[in-house]
Amino acid sequence: MARVITVAVVDDDRMLREGLRSWLAGVERLRLLAAVETVDELLAVGGRPADVVLLDLVLRDGSVPEENVRRLCAAGSGVLVISTVADRARIVGTVAAGADGYLTKDHSLETLVRAVETVAGGGTAHSVELAFAWAHDTGPARPQLAPRELQVLLDYASGLTLKATARRAGVSPNTAKYYLDRVKEKYQRAGRPTYTKIDLALRVREDGLSTHDRPQDRP
Numbered sequence: 001m002a003r004v005i006t007v008a009v010v011d012d013d014r015m016l017r018e019g020l021r022s023w024l025a026g027v028e029r030l031r032l033l034a035a036v037e038t039v040d041e042l043l044a045v046g047g048r049p050a051d052v053v054l055l056d057l058v059l060r061d062g063s064v065p066e067e068n069v070r071r072l073c074a075a076g077s078g079v080l081v082i083s084t085v086a087d088r089a090r091i092v093g094t095v096a097a098g099a100d101g102y103l104t105k106d107h108s109l110e111t112l113v114r115a116v117e118t119v120a121g122g123g124t125a126h127s128v129e130l131a132f133a134w135a136h137d138t139g140p141a142r143p144q145l146a147p148r149e150l151q152v153l154l155d156y157a158s159g160l161t162l163k164a165t166a167r168r169a170g171v172s173p174n175t176a177k178y179y180l181d182r183v184k185e186k187y188q189r190a191g192r193p194t195y196t197k198i199d200l201a202l203r204v205r206e207d208g209l210s211t212h213d214r215p216q217d218r219p
């Protein structure tokens with residue numbers, strides 16, 4: 001029997017909270033624990049944290065979106081940010097702060113459920129809006145990687161060995177290592193220390209990168 005995923009909703013729109021409550025009531029594999037207006041209110045509930053929190057991007061209490069994400073992550077929940085509009089800067093900021101994905105509120109229940117399941121499984125819920133936000137992000141904290149650097153980073157961080165990464169990129173292991181060293185240096189210059197393979201995998205996750213961003217193989 002599949003594990004039931006617990007969900008909480010933080011949104012100051014009462015109609016949306018009630019709508020999600022009604023939606024999720026019909027999904028057997030999801031169980032709604034709470035639907036509240038603020039992160040403070042959710043954290044005050046206590047008990048075991050929800051597997052996934054559906055967090056409105058901008059709340060009327062004046063809380064900072066990135067800080068909301070950090071607090072929920074620190075409490076032990078995965079975070080799926082939702083909003084009515086695709087605010088690129090804030091989307092990028094929340095994912096960099098630890099959010100596991102982003103959706104606008106006009107998606108279907110099926111899309112939402114798949115995203116929740118992805119986040120609960122430790123993955124990142126990608127969407128067109130998230131991809132667009134990252135593609136247009138020029139913030140200094142996100143290094144601009146050359147196509148080959150990005151390709152080698154994604155392959156190596158996914159678990160491939162250096163030799164396998166080099167073979168897939170069509171370069172020598174020494175050249176692949178050179179690309180990885182450049183990637184590490186760029187992240188370090190951006191104030192994000194990166195030294196190990198685990199660090200590289202963490203940067204890929206923080207920046208919402210995936211194999212969809214990987215350049216096509218070149219001969």
